[in-house]
Amino acid sequence: MKTANLILFLTLLSAPTVAVVAGERRAATRMAELGAAAADVPIASAADEGYCTPQLKAIVRRVATSCGLVEGGRGCKPADARSVATMGGADFNALFTPLSNRAHLVQFDAEQTDLDDFGRKEIEKVWAEKGGASFFFVVARASPDGDAALNTQLSQQRAQSVMGHLQQKFPGDEDLSKVGLLWLGEDFAQLDTGFCDWNRSRKENGAACTAKDINRSAFVAWIDCAI
């Protein structure tokens, strides 16, 4: 009986203990093997979407450099848009076509540079949709009516109106340093009426959208390109 009791005692003690130790050793082996393998977890990063072609990135880089965004600080002086783009107006506009859902057009009255309520709301809406974008582009234009120099001045002031509203609405936001302004006046990359179908500030109030109307505008968009 003593032997049977001893066998029972040792069997029921050793069997679970051996199972526990064996399980731990297997876990240790797996841990060593998995430790050597690299973890396959994506790292948080800025967006770099498929539409970021080398040409678009080049323009983004040039505007960013011209506007002092890359070096830090403000001071946007893209005096000659043609030299920034180094391409024809149609090709320039085509680069932004993939942004049809991302970009918005803020419209202005003829010879005006002040934002209306629709424009202000549109800018705030776009600003909130930044996602992982690295740059915010404001590309202002003017219709071909009137003097070319005046139109250049109008487009510059329209770009600056957008910037001014952002500064007023989002004071201290460090992303303001990511805003690049480009003013094209009347003589480069005029928009055709196809852009009337894009998101624009006066779309919902049913205002007419002629070629002149759509060019009295500022194109605003976050650019999801890492340069």
Added chain:
Amino acid sequence: MSTPLSFHDEPRGYVPPTPPTSAGGNAARALLFVGAVAAFGGLAFAGVSTADFIEHLDRQVHSIHCSFIPGAGAEIADNGCKTVMMSTWSSVLRTSLWGGIPIALLAVATFAFLVMKQLQLALASETNRHHTSFLVLAWLLPALMSVIFGSIAFSQLGAVCKLCVGIYASSAVGLVLAIVAHVQAHKAQTPVPLGTWGLWFGEGVVYVGVMVLFYVLFAPQAPKSAEGCGTLVKREDPAQVFIRVTSTGTPAIAVLDPLCPACKGFDERIRNSGLDQQLAIDAVLFPLDETCNWMVKGASVHPGACAVSEAMLCALQDSPDSSLKILDWAFAHQERLRADAKQSDAGVRAELERTFPKVKGCLGSAQIKNKVNKSLKWAVSNALPVLTPQLFVGDKRVCDEDTDLGLEYTVHQMLGSSPRPLSPGRGR
């Protein structure tokens, strides 16, 4: 030579068995065999639970068995057994050993001892009430533990662990059988053999001691746990998106998604383990929801998380406590909120406004969307992995594999090597 084990020399006071002479004695013996089966059942349930726990010592995610049939019902998804296993109640000495010593291992030792003792006494030439009295007392231990842990599972964890229920049932059946066997057994004519009982108790202690000793000796060690997995490069919060959770202890940052189940479990572990009293935790929101997080490609991992994050940051303008109330609410209704958001994000936003009227006018505004974006950009500037939860103690990142079972051990190790600036504060 005398040994402490009862199967060698009979101690003083031992009652020498006499041949069985009645039907009652045979009935008691039969009940002891059935009791051994009940103990074996408890051993099987506790064994599967222990095996699942040990499987996780490799710091990976594994399926967990959760069935009334031991060894069946393995699933990787959340279940009651997973909730119980990942809770702070599943093991002891969690700050001294990665994962601690599982309670299920102690149950294995107890049931193995009970199987052994039931069989020894059933095979003995005679069974009397001195024997069965000891068994009744021995079965009281798992029965009492079942009551305690069962009430914890229901009241604290709100989870039904089928393996645990198997253990509770085995304990109850074993206790009842031991009592019935006691009633059926012969009355002993000698005084209570305290010496024999003491030695049998000692055998039980040997079972527990040996299994715990071997468990500790062979537990896998990972030096990486204390070193952490990366450091913060840009801790500052210029956009003021941190949500102060606790204020006392070593500075820590928790990266959370309000609709992530793992974050809910992580939050419970932090609170139940008392780490919230040792860490001054700031929460950073990192919703894994594509409506605001461009790093989530395809379908949202946690739909609705952007809306809840917006609400939390709206409430933060009032106070961190208001924000944490929304977090607690979101944790409590995670599953439903995710399902609702899959149908309509607007529905979740409307419910947030109904439940927390103060966020009305702020939720969905450009300003607050901008804030959520800043929270995500904080993760970008620190090149964090796209996952939640994450914990930084000081500047060291707790490895992902250490945020569940090994959380207390890892943080304890990290705190041992971190400065601990103390400031008066409040718990959550």
